[in-house]
Amino acid sequence: MEALVGKKCVVIVGGGVAGSLLAKNLQNFADVHLIDAKEYFEIAWAGMRCIVEPSFAERSVIKHSEYAPNATIICSAAVGVTENEVTTEDGHRTAYDYLVIATGHNDTTPATKQEKLSNYQSEQEKIKAANSILIVGGGPSGVELAGEITTDFPGKKVTLVHRGSRLLEFIGEKAGKKALDWLTAKNVEVILGQSVDLNSCTDGSWLLSNIRGRVCRS
Structure with a gap:
């Protein structure tokens, strides 16, 4: 140039x-x-x-x-x-x-x-202190976060709730199925077809708004 x-x-x-x-x-x-x-x-x-x-x-x-x-x-x-x-x-x-x-x-x-590094440190401390973790949304970010947490903290109970019928819906079905199989093999509880009522949080608990959801476990 x-x-x-x-x-x-x-x-x-x-x-x-x-x-x-x-x-x-x-x-x-x-x-x-x-x-x-x-x-x-x-x-x-x-x-x-x-x-x-x-x-x-x-x-x-x-x-x-x-x-x-x-x-x-x-x-x-x-x-x-x-x-x-x-x-x-x-x-x-x-x-x-x-x-x-x-x-x-x-x-x-x-x-x-x-400040940015301190934010990341704070988020990790929350994960380390938690007995169970709920992730809302089965798109790329939710799937990746669930994978990262279960890899570094295999003893944590991780639940991923997604309102759609499969993970990674905007990608092909094969990718969503592969992500589901990998997560469930790592003992991540994946709940499909449900959404979370974000206004229902009381004392650290959440209410699922659709009881007809499908639970996927290993």
């Missing part, structure tokens, strides 16, 4: 996959300013692993300054954009030659890496 003439100023709003990768690749060819409300890039698809093994998060939560040392990192949310500059929540104003909007979806997340 040839350097941009005169080191043009490129402002990137958003430090997710797209924004972070662009900042990393352009930092030696342009005057890059990365604007993000948090100081780090997170490998989001590693989140479930981080919950059960917080030390894993040390490798999946990376400060922007670590992978883009030649870029200017502005840790504040962008609140205004004109044809010439971007204004952030803390009052910082950055002029640009090129602007990239890579904000993705809106999500509430800790601003610092240390």
Whole structure:
């Protein structure tokens, strides 16, 4: 890639996959300013692993300054954009030659890496302290979390409740069947065809709203 003439100023709003990768690749060819409300890039698809093994998060939560040392990192949310500059929540104003909007979806997340790691540690402590764990939803996240917990904490009673007739419904039936067989082989109780009344929680217990659900056990 040839350097941009005169080191043009490129402002990137958003430090997710797209924004972070662009900042990393352009930092030696342009005057890059990365604007993000948090100081780090997170490998989001590693989140479930981080919950059960917080030390894993040390490798999946990376400060922007670590992978883009030649870029200017502005840790504040962008609140205004004109044809010439971007204004952030803390009052910082950055002029640009090129602007990239890579904000993705809106999500509430800790601003610092240390806060994010502490959150993962707290979640693991809750899992370690629990005698039984209920996971609501048999999509990719629910299935992955159930698998991670039962792998690292095989003595925990894990129950997965899903309102659909099979796990991973948007994928092929073979994948859902394989996930079901694996989970039940690991002693995860899978309850299909039921939904959980989230307003019924009393003293740590939950009421299932559809008693006609199918229970799958090993």
